[in-house]
């Protein structure tokens with residue numbers, strides 16, 4: 122059968138880490154240097170083929186500013202997939218990502234497939250504040266998928282969505 126499978130996916134992470142940029146890169150293949158902070162949340166969709174199965178992503182790109190935190194459960198509740206984003210040049214964003222991991226493990230559905238993503242991997246190495254190893258270790262500790270991405274260059278963005286979908290389709 123080739124019925125399309127729908128996957129609700131939520132993007133979470135500190136303001137400015139590049140959640141909207143990742144969504145825009147993935148859905149439209151575009152990048153904007155001066156994107157504006159999201160208000161509330163944005164909704165985007167994309168349909169792709171994953172191992173012969175048609176998959177429609179319903180993507181909720183949430184607002185990272187703290188004043189929107191209380192809205193987040195509306196978006197992650199019942200979602201089978203989440204991407205928790207941090208910025209590899211920002212330790213505070215990595216700390217915030219760890220708090221998101223805790224919140225999802227406590228509050229979200231236990232089957233949720235979560236990917237931890239270190240974004241802005243294109244930035245010069247002297248700007249880097251979180252090593253690949255630190256990110257990967259943290260993901261491994263909680264059994265999460267892990268990748269480093271760049272919404273600017275497109276590095277690993279498509280693969281990240283496909284790997285999430287493949288894991289969900291397989292279960």
Ligand code: GTP
Pocket residue numbers: 134135136137138139140141142143153154155156157158159160183184185186240241242243244270271272273274
């Ligand atoms: P909120 O909506 O406030 O939660 O922020 P956000 O996580 O959606 O961040 P957004 O996508 O708006 O990106 C913030 C800034 O970082 C923008 O100026 C982007 O151009 C920039 N940016 C996003 N991704 C990357 C990346 O991979 N590399 C670089 N160099 N800059 C990026």
Ligand code: MG
Pocket residue numbers: 140141142157158159182183184185
């Ligand atoms: Mg945004």
